[in-house]
Amino acid sequence: MDGAKVREFFCKIIREDEDVSVGVAAIRTLMEIIKHSKSETVQELETNLKDGINVMKNTDYPVTAINSGCELFLRFITLAALDTRCFSDCKKIMLDRGHLFIKKLDEARGKIVKLASKFIEDGSKVLTHSRSRVVLQALRKAHKQNKRFEVFVTISAPDNSGKQMCKELQAEGIPCTLILDSAVGYIMEQVHFIMVGAEGVVESGGIVNKVGSYTMAVCAKEMKKPFYVLTESFKFSRLFPLGQQDLPEEYKYTSSVRKNSDLKKVHPLVDYTPPAYITLLFTDLGILTPSAVSDELIKLYL
Amino acid sequence: MDKTKTSTDGSSKKEKKHHKKQSKDGQLEANLAENEVSHGCKKEIVNKTNNDATTGTVAQKLSEKELRRIEWEKKLESQKGITVTSNDQSVGQQPSEKELRRLEWEKKLQEQKAGDTGKETLSKAEIKAKRREQQEAQRQAKLAAENAKNAAENVKKVAATTPIKDPGKGLGKVEKKLDFPKKETKKTTDVHKVQLVQHLYAEMPQKKVSKLLVYNNIHPAFVKLGSQYLNKTILGSNARTLALMAALKHLIIDIQTPPKQELCRHLETVLQTCTNHLQNCRPFAVSMVNALRNFKLHLTQVDTNLKDSEKKAKLQDVIDVYIHDDIYKAGDAISLKVKEKISDGDVILIYGCSSLLKKILVDAHKEGKKFKVIVADSRPLLEGKEMLRRLVVAKIECTYIFLNAVSYVMNSVTKVLLGAHALLTNGYVMSRIGTAQVALVAKAYNKPVLVCCETYKFSERVQTDSFVYNEIGDPDLLSKIPNTEDPSPLSKWKENNKLTPLNLLYDVTPPDFVTAVVTEIAILPCTSVPVVLRINAIENT
Numbered sequence: 001m002d003g004a005k006v007r008e009f010f011c012k013i014i015r016e017d018e019d020v021s022v023g024v025a026a027i028r029t030l031m032e033i034i035k036h037s038k039s040e041t042v043q044e045l046e047t048n049l050k051d052g053i054n055v056m057k058n059t060d061y062p063v064t065a066i067n068s069g070c071e072l073f074l075r076f077i078t079l080a081a082l083d084t085r086c087f088s089d090c091k092k093i094m095l096d097r098g099h100l101f102i103k104k105l106d107e108a109r110g111k112i113v114k115l116a117s118k119f120i121e122d123g124s125k126v127l128t129h130s131r132s133r134v135v136l137q138a139l140r141k142a143h144k145q146n147k148r149f150e151v152f153v154t155i156s157a158p159d160n161s162g163k164q165m166c167k168e169l170q171a172e173g174i175p176c177t178l179i180l181d182s183a184v185g186y187i188m189e190q191v192h193f194i195m196v197g198a199e200g201v202v203e204s205g206g207i208v209n210k211v212g213s214y215t216m217a218v219c220a221k222e223m224k225k226p227f228y229v230l231t232e233s234f235k236f237s238r239l240f241p242l243g244q245q246d247l248p249e250e251y252k253y254t255s256s257v258r259k260n261s262d263l264k265k266v267h268p269l270v271d272y273t274p275p276a277y278i279t280l281l282f283t284d285l286g287i288l289t290p291s292a293v294s295d296e297l298i299k300l301y302l
Numbered sequence: 303m304d305k306t307k308t309s310t311d312g313s314s315k316k317e318k319k320h321h322k323k324q325s326k327d328g329q330l331e332a333n334l335a336e337n338e339v340s341h342g343c344k345k346e347i348v349n350k351t352n353n354d355a356t357t358g359t360v361a362q363k364l365s366e367k368e369l370r371r372i373e374w375e376k377k378l379e380s381q382k383g384i385t386v387t388s389n390d391q392s393v394g395q396q397p398s399e400k401e402l403r404r405l406e407w408e409k410k411l412q413e414q415k416a417g418d419t420g421k422e423t424l425s426k427a428e429i430k431a432k433r434r435e436q437q438e439a440q441r442q443a444k445l446a447a448e449n450a451k452n453a454a455e456n457v458k459k460v461a462a463t464t465p466i467k468d469p470g471k472g473l474g475k476v477e478k479k480l481d482f483p484k485k486e487t488k489k490t491t492d493v494h495k496v497q498l499v500q501h502l503y504a505e506m507p508q509k510k511v512s513k514l515l516v517y518n519n520i521h522p523a524f525v526k527l528g529s530q531y532l533n534k535t536i537l538g539s540n541a542r543t544l545a546l547m548a549a550l551k552h553l554i555i556d557i558q559t560p561p562k563q564e565l566c567r568h569l570e571t572v573l574q575t576c577t578n579h580l581q582n583c584r585p586f587a588v589s590m591v592n593a594l595r596n597f598k599l600h601l602t603q604v605d606t607n608l609k610d611s612e613k614k615a616k617l618q619d620v621i622d623v624y625i626h627d628d629i630y631k632a633g634d635a636i637s638l639k640v641k642e643k644i645s646d647g648d649v650i651l652i653y654g655c656s657s658l659l660k661k662i663l664v665d666a667h668k669e670g671k672k673f674k675v676i677v678a679d680s681r682p683l684l685e686g687k688e689m690l691r692r693l694v695v696a697k698i699e700c701t702y703i704f705l706n707a708v709s710y711v712m713n714s715v716t717k718v719l720l721g722a723h724a725l726l727t728n729g730y731v732m733s734r735i736g737t738a739q740v741a742l743v744a745k746a747y748n749k750p751v752l753v754c755c756e757t758y759k760f761s762e763r764v765q766t767d768s769f770v771y772n773e774i775g776d777p778d779l780l781s782k783i784p785n786t787e788d789p790s791p792l793s794k795w796k797e798n799n800k801l802t803p804l805n806l807l808y809d810v811t812p813p814d815f816v817t818a819v820v821t822e823i824a825i826l827p828c829t830s831v832p833v834v835l836r837i838n839a840i841e842n843t
Binding site for chain 1: 503643645731750753817818823825826827829830833834837
């Protein structure tokens with residue numbers, strides 16, 4: 001598979017299936033690369049995969065999830081490669097494992113939703129930021145359990161993805177109010193907790209998410225409101241940002257923006273929320289405190 | 303030197319002036335005397351003698367005046383001839399001695415006349431008796447006046463100078479000294495020990511004892527190492543561990559298995575005595591304990607069927623691998639990781655001296671990163687000077703400050719890098735005393751704090767304060783001020799039982815103040831220490 005094909009395949013998945021997150025799409029693409037690869041050695045296959053990852057990173061989709069998902073997948077494969085002799089066997093094992101991996105990923109969201117929906121109580125008011133598929137499903141699930149609650153959604157500039165979130169919630173019959181990004185402080189005192197998704201979870205236990213999450217987390221901390229993050233474990237990445245400045249550029253800006261313009265004048269897409277502001281992370285590994293993220297990462301990668 | 307010369311010249315000049323003044327006028331001197339008591343000590347001694355003389359005469363004069371007045375009044379009473387106005391006048395004008403004598407003489411003449419002409423004639427004997435009475439009264443009055451005057455003078459002197467001449471208090475002191483010496487000798491062991499860290503004094507190395515020790519069964523390399531630890535010529539956990547490993551290699555080369563014994567078992571016992579000796583010189587660092595544990599583990603695993611020379615080669619290999627992998631390679635890996643975090647224009651604050659930090663900064667500088675370094679330092683060891691020297695040699699732009707200026711510079715700092723003595727299971731960082739303060743200030747200013755630490759310094763201990771496990775350094779170091787000729791005001795602390803300098807060597811920094819720990823494995827939050835320990839334990843077994 002050459003670069004153009006990889007790109008096409010990757011974009012097609014995302015376009016066709018609204019419910020698939022970018023990370024999963026990336027992993028599916030990698031599986032496709034393995035399937036069609038004509039390489040004869042593990043080494044060659046790995047370079048093929050890395051080329052594919054680079055192609056995906058250069059699309060305008062958020063890099064955070066692509067990065068962590070692919071890293072995890074590669075790790076999965078290198079471990080598999082160690083215990084086989086023949087390359088064709090190895091490839092077969094990789095594909096089997098890959099399918100298993102994807103299956104597990106598909107189940108992940110269900111697990112999170114199950115865990116998180118218990119935290120939504122009757123009569124509670126929830127604040128959420130931007131659009132997150134996991135949060136949406138968790139709210140949906142709670143609604144189906146006949147819990148009565150109210151949701152506040154930020155518009156989330158610049159792409160106004162909050163509007164879509166609000167529409168989807170209202171379609172479900174969940175009472176929902178769209179608020180301004182700048183009204184986070186105003187609304188904070190009346191909500192009971194905050195539920196957001198994440199594009200990536202970093203080594204420190206903090207999250208990388210749509211810009212504005214940090215503001216919300218700081219505000220929540222000050223008002224003593226719990227700040228919950230709903231995220232799949234494949235979004236865990238081995239990155240340790242010390243602050244907003246330390247966040248990689250490829251995370252903050254799309255590839256086309258990075259090539260063309262003066263970055264100081266472009267709005268960043270994501271910000272980094274340090275672990276101190278996060279109450280709990282709901283993942284398919286269970287409900288974790290921020291400090292447990294690093295433990296899980298060490299277990300995965302060492 | 304020049305300064306001291308000029309100062310002595312100045313003081314001698316003053317003294318000369320002073321002498322001139324003294325010779326000028328006694329009366330003036332008496333008035334000035336009070337003021338001059340507050341001047342320098344030397345002057346005071348000169349003054350004192352003078353003072354005594356002058357005040358003495360003044361007292362005499364005054365008392366004479368008074369006495370004469372009294373006398374006069376008495377005579378006036380007895381002889382109502384002289385008017386009261388003249389008396390008032392004389393008191394107001396303070397008549398000179400001549401006048402007084404004249405008046406007295408006149409009075410006496412009048413008295414005699416009266417006696418001659420008066421109705422009550424007195425015999426010569428009676429007059430003599432009367433005079434004797436008067437003289438007696440005069441003498442007593444004089445004494446009383448003088449005493450009063452002296453007492454007043456004494457009080458003034460006490461107020462101006464420190465020594466207390468009160469006989470009562472002096473006696474009390476003597477009594478105390480007589481009462482307490484026995485108790486004091488008993489207490490000397492407890493005196494100068496801080497209650498909170500009593501348990502740490504037991505571990506304190508005792509210099510005298512170690513000199514007298516007969517080094518039985520202790521390898522010379524360890525004897526040397528012991529004295530180096532004791533004198534703090536080898537400082538820092540990395541350096542200490544490396545030195546220990548080097549000594550261990552010497553021991554392995556030189557050891558000879560006694561007949562009917564196995565090398566490794568014999569080595570174990572020998573090593574035990576050697577390490578005991580080292581412990582007596584200075585308590586082990588966590589890194590040393592870990593390194594030794596690793597070696598002992600391998601010692602038990604050596605194949606007993608091998609020849610001695612092969613065993614030795616294997617053991618030496620173990621040490622080399624440990625030094626290479628866990629210390630040097632780990633340092634390289636950490637350096638690489640920190641390098642990513644150092645960006646152009648950074649101002650990096652470091653504290654004290656750390657071989658690892660030096661390596662990191664020099665590596666980053668070689669890479670072409672443009673950053674400034676602020677070296678914070680603290681007494682008594684002033685390790686920061688060595689760090690500064692090393693960084694300046696590497697041509698890194700540096701600023702040198704003391705710990706108390708950290709909050710001042712923190713505003714301009716972008717990152718804080720710290721070394722560590724050990725990382726504890728609960729995420730606390732054990733490091734050079736003062737590190738916690740730096741981290742605290744950094745936290746207050748929202749600056750990222752990176753602790754650089756190899757995983758071989760991770761410890762299973764849990765500690766939330768710096769008292770349970772610590773090390774006490776030489777308390778004399780606190781009272782000595784380097785590079786000054788003046789003796790420190792604290793130099794005689796041993797004589798004051800109420801004064802106890804406490805020189806702790808380490809403190810613990812809570813994980814709240816630390817953004818991340820950079821290890822060779824990854825950049826981790828402090829809280830991940832137990833996971834790393836668990837994984838290392840699994841790998842080793």
